[in-house]
Amino acid sequence: MKIFNESRVIWQYLKKYKAKVYLITLIAFLGSFIAAVIPYFYGYLVDAVISKLVAFKIIAVFLLLWLILSLIGDWLDRIAHYRGYDIAIDIENDFRLEITNHLLYLPLGFHKNKKMGEIIQRASRGADHLETIISNVIFNFGPQFLTVVVALIIMSFVEWRLTSLLFLILVLYSLASVWKTRAIVKAQKKMNKVYEKSYGNLYDSIINIQTVKSFTREQKEEKRAYIDFRIKAGQQYKLYLSFWRDLSVWQQAIFSIGFVFIFGVAIYFLNIEIITPGQLVMFIGYISLIYAPFGMLANNYRIIRTGLTAIQRARKLLNVKPELYQKDKKEFKNIKGALEFININFSYQKAKNVLKDINFKVKPGQMVALVGESGVGKTTLIDLISRYYIPKQGKILIDSQDIAEVNLESLRKQIAIVPQEVTLFNDTIKNNIHYGRQNATEQEIIEASKIAHVHEFVQKFDKKYEQLVGERGIKLSTGQKQRVAIVRAILRNPSILILDEATSSLDSATEKLVQEALSKLIKGRTTFVIAHRLSTIQKADLILVLENGRIIEEGDHQELIDKGGVYKKLNQLQSTIIR
Numbered sequence: 001m002k003i004f005n006e007s008r009v010i011w012q013y014l015k016k017y018k019a020k021v022y023l024i025t026l027i028a029f030l031g032s033f034i035a036a037v038i039p040y041f042y043g044y045l046v047d048a049v050i051s052k053l054v055a056f057k058i059i060a061v062f063l064l065l066w067l068i069l070s071l072i073g074d075w076l077d078r079i080a081h082y083r084g085y086d087i088a089i090d091i092e093n094d095f096r097l098e099i100t101n102h103l104l105y106l107p108l109g110f111h112k113n114k115k116m117g118e119i120i121q122r123a124s125r126g127a128d129h130l131e132t133i134i135s136n137v138i139f140n141f142g143p144q145f146l147t148v149v150v151a152l153i154i155m156s157f158v159e160w161r162l163t164s165l166l167f168l169i170l171v172l173y174s175l176a177s178v179w180k181t182r183a184i185v186k187a188q189k190k191m192n193k194v195y196e197k198s199y200g201n202l203y204d205s206i207i208n209i210q211t212v213k214s215f216t217r218e219q220k221e222e223k224r225a226y227i228d229f230r231i232k233a234g235q236q237y238k239l240y241l242s243f244w245r246d247l248s249v250w251q252q253a254i255f256s257i258g259f260v261f262i263f264g265v266a267i268y269f270l271n272i273e274i275i276t277p278g279q280l281v282m283f284i285g286y287i288s289l290i291y292a293p294f295g296m297l298a299n300n301y302r303i304i305r306t307g308l309t310a311i312q313r314a315r316k317l318l319n320v321k322p323e324l325y326q327k328d329k330k331e332f333k334n335i336k337g338a339l340e341f342i343n344i345n346f347s348y349q350k351a352k353n354v355l356k357d358i359n360f361k362v363k364p365g366q367m368v369a370l371v372g373e374s375g376v377g378k379t380t381l382i383d384l385i386s387r388y389y390i391p392k393q394g395k396i397l398i399d400s401q402d403i404a405e406v407n408l409e410s411l412r413k414q415i416a417i418v419p420q421e422v423t424l425f426n427d428t429i430k431n432n433i434h435y436g437r438q439n440a441t442e443q444e445i446i447e448a449s450k451i452a453h454v455h456e457f458v459q460k461f462d463k464k465y466e467q468l469v470g471e472r473g474i475k476l477s478t479g480q481k482q483r484v485a486i487v488r489a490i491l492r493n494p495s496i497l498i499l500d501e502a503t504s505s506l507d508s509a510t511e512k513l514v515q516e517a518l519s520k521l522i523k524g525r526t527t528f529v530i531a532h533r534l535s536t537i538q539k540a541d542l543i544l545v546l547e548n549g550r551i552i553e554e555g556d557h558q559e560l561i562d563k564g565g566v567y568k569k570l571n572q573l574q575s576t577i578i579r
Helices: 002-051 056-104 108-113 116-158 160-207 209-214 218-271 277-295 297-319 378-385 408-412 429-434 442-451 478-492 508-522 557-563 566-578
Strands: 339-346 355-362 367-371 393-398 415-418 496-500 526-530 542-547 550-555
Touching: 002 056, 002 116, 002 277, 002 297, 056 116, 056 297, 116 160, 116 277, 116 297, 160 218, 160 277, 160 297, 218 277, 339 378, 355 378, 355 542, 355 550, 367 378, 378 496, 378 526, 415 478, 429 442, 429 478, 442 478, 442 508, 478 508, 496 508, 542 557, 542 566, 550 557, 550 566, 557 566
Parallel strands: 367 526, 367 542, 415 496, 496 526
Antiparallel strands: 339 355, 339 393, 542 550
């Protein structure tokens, strides 16, 4: 019963194409009916020839009718198969889009906590199984099984005793197939999980290929892939095949014994003249007709069981709640950039608070710097402004408006981020810049690129702005990628700017260029800066010193130096290191 309940998910995707499905079903039924009638024809012809009671012209007419029906049946089968396959491909693409589109709207925390290679493999496996169930089982095996039903009905009218024996053997065959397939299904579930994890590890290795090569860890990753695919996945696959071989032995034994037994009974019936030679030939034809779909029964049952599991496993991703964009809420437009944190507490899932009792105010156009050791919550605090994460307690106000009550898309349009590690698409420089504002003109892109000192290095490429940057921007230097990120921010024209250690990994000459570009970008904008180099934030209007998730000091550079606290010690330590 469980399998029927789980199968409902297939109809969810089929009903979009229900008019085509009904038409294909009708075509398949006609094809199946013709296929089931044909053995009756040649059984009748054998009796007609042996009895010599029917004229040759009538036999010729039956032969011609047999040929015509065969051609029509084949034509209907092809139409049903190809049309069904077309629908299966469309549904597979619908499923992929449904999952991948949902992933786009999931919170940033989901993507940070999961291996994307494993997630993509899970979604892809679900889509593949959905296509296989629809094309192989519903539109290919379904009509063949329909042929079996029609054939058994016709056979029961010809000789019900032989048909009853055949039906009994088919039931035994089916029960054995279902019984033995359970182990196969369990083995494949385990195998799927092993392969998903293996693909996740492999994806991580490829996407971080520069790190792999810089630390010469190719052999380590090769060894891990060997263990994942050849040992773990290989062992699971061999176990899976052993169950298949066991099933095949049972199937062949039941069918061989059953066929010989029915044939023996049929010969006996022929000998005592219960059936005619033509009816014997007819029954042999029907057994051959029935053998093919029942030979695929266990495989199709496995496809359904494992396929439904893979589909449900992929669809579990749809249960992860997406971000609430609240499109019916107030939209942010032309904000000034005043910002206030009120009693903010935040933790990841059920862990202890990462941020505790955060309170501060920022006036429009001010620069706020966040200072503290790694892991004290600086980046987490910044992420709350864009609502990548939701505070456990408290409010964040922008222009006196609670950001939890506004349209999320309109909020993020007011914010631009220049991160420490810039990730670019494997596309042209122009298209990567264009990502900052889709309606930006070519002239606006060039002007913004000049401000950020991008135009000068772009001109050195053969293809200029059409130059491909490679996977994650690997063809560009760190400084060049940082400047592309600044161009994006310039084009976005944000009210709030976030600089997440944007110059921490640059050489002095490149840092000077980036700092010059940033100084032009910062003017008139509320800016948050995360910086380890305290020399870069001395002009900040407000410096927040964080420790263990709390703000322990706040003020401008001189005020904090005069206090003689943690900030002064950090400043002195860095000054000593620089000397």
